[in-house]
Amino acid sequence: MFTFNSPVKITFGEGCSGRAGQELKDLGARRILVVTGPGSTSRSPALQSITQTLNKESLAWVHFAGAGADPTPAMVDEGAKLFRDERCDAILAFGGGSPMDCAKGIGASIGEGRPISDFVGTGKVFVAQVPPLVAIPTTAGTGSEVTGTAVFTIEADGGKAGAKKIKMGTSGASLFPKVALVDPLLQASMPPALTAATGMDALTHSLECYVGRQHTPMADLYCLESIRLIGRSLGRACQDGQNMEARCDMALAATYGGIALSNASLGMVHGFAHALGALCGMAHGLANAIMLPYVMAGCEQDAAERLALAGAALTGDSSIDAKGTVAAIFSLNRKIGIPAGLAAAGLPESMLNAVYDDARGYKRRPQSPHLFTDDELMSLLHSAWSGTVII
Ligand SMILES: [Fe+2]
Structure with a gap:
């Protein structure tokens, strides 16, 4: 039901x-x-x-x-x-x-x-x-x-x-x-960095909802199409803001992501992003972009099939597996100029304990496909801070 x-x-x-x-x-x-x-x-x-x-x-x-x-x-x-x-x-x-x-x-x-x-x-x-x-x-x-x-x-x-x-x-x-x-x-005047960060927020909505425990067949439709449009057009929209085909794709993808999150659940990427935004003033999209591949890497075992299907939508490569999807997200981040980790984005190491403390109480934590232990959350936060690519 x-x-x-x-x-x-x-x-x-x-x-x-x-x-x-x-x-x-x-x-x-x-x-x-x-x-x-x-x-x-x-x-x-x-x-x-x-x-x-x-x-x-x-x-x-x-x-x-x-x-x-x-x-x-x-x-x-x-x-x-x-x-x-x-x-x-x-x-x-x-x-x-x-x-x-x-x-x-x-x-x-x-x-x-x-x-x-x-x-x-x-x-x-x-x-x-x-x-x-x-x-x-x-x-x-x-x-x-x-x-x-x-x-x-x-x-x-x-x-x-x-x-x-x-x-x-x-x-x-x-x-x-x-x-x-x-x-x-209206979105054509966004500079590349804002296009990148907000576009990755949209990808995070669709991906978290697609792999999360509250996924539904109807929300899935919006998630997968949103992921496909982002894979096709986020890079192009960042490179050439006047490319209206890419802007249309991204506008639609973001709206689909919103419909998805109203009907399924976000997960720990947003748990960290809310903490990073509230405690450190980090822009929401940027925080999501940096955390997304790390949290998804932690979900590889529990959401292997869904991560692979999402990766196929993102890259067009139907033979991709969950690990390949995580690699594709790292690669997309690099292509659109997202910093490699939280440290590169200016976050002092001294903030990590406070971010962890806030994020571990995130109310949607149980909706993540992998039920992260506190130790796992701390360890992935440290990886994301240092920018250690996990593939
Ligand atoms: Fe968001």
């Missing part, structure tokens, strides 16, 4: 973000909170074009540019306050995973009538009716535009200097956007 749930209306294709105004009008919106990060995206011509589509439909809007990287409940509270003060009735998220997750948090907070800190880390799920959300991703990695999850960074001790941070996932039916506009044209 399995369930497959993918309730988001998806429009895909070059230029489809021009439908933003029409989609929001169709949802009955009149006054929209536009959520972005504080960086260049918030001043981009692409965002101007999108807000012009709101003007064209006579929709009022207000811009919240406070959805910074790794959003905190405080950022969500600030956005929710603006939503209420401006009497908004719908949300448009524009950017990568952080603004999309922040926008989901704002909607949940408005719907529940309480700050999200009442939910995050408590195991409670968001269930209340929320304002409709239209999500427009500008990276090809997170898949957040089609998921019912959001990740927030919690600062212990009220965020005092030096206080420990942790990343916590939340989920619930009300976190799904109503509409995703997946427009590969």
Whole structure:
């Protein structure tokens, strides 16, 4: 028995973000909170074009540019306050995973009538009716535009200097956007390093879900096709960002990865990536990219057949085995400029104990095909730090 749930209306294709105004009008919106990060995206011509589509439909809007990287409940509270003060009735998220997750948090907070800190880390799920959300991703990695999850960074001790941070996932039916506009044209301006890191986040979603213990036949379809598209096009998208065929492949692959992770489970690659992001500020995609081959090497025995099938999708070589798949991931990382290990990415060795401590408590640890012992987790973290290639 399995369930497959993918309730988001998806429009895909070059230029489809021009439908933003029409989609929001169709949802009955009149006054929209536009959520972005504080960086260049918030001043981009692409965002101007999108807000012009709101003007064209006579929709009022207000811009919240406070959805910074790794959003905190405080950022969500600030956005929710603006939503209420401006009497908004719908949300448009524009950017990568952080603004999309922040926008989901704002909607949940408005719907529940309480700050999200009442939910995050408590195991409670968001269930209340929320304002409709239209999500427009500008990276090809997170898949957040089609998921019912959001990740927030919690600062212990009220965020005092030096206080420990942790990343916590939340989920619930009300976190799904109503509409995703997946427009590969918006992703063509990503520089190669961002294309590489976010693309490897997408690969990690699809691969972890495919080999994980909660895999289902329907999620498998999305995983394998996503892996195939990434194998065909991530290198090309990094080499030539204007290659629209490669950008389309990657945009679709990331969306498929999001659908997969809503219907199967991530594993210990994300366990480490969340710890590396919260404690060391390492970008999510980069952390996943570095950890992916090491964690998969640890799963070779328990997921031999699935790793081989995933490797065949990634490389087009149907004779590949699990070990070959791990080698292919190392090779892909090298090709697209991912550092060989955590040390090469700037992580001091002194952080490893704290990263291990956080990662070993990851709630999806039991979904990994191999049930890592604590010692195994420590040893693979040390290998990944030093960049020891395991093949
Ligand atoms: Fe991820």
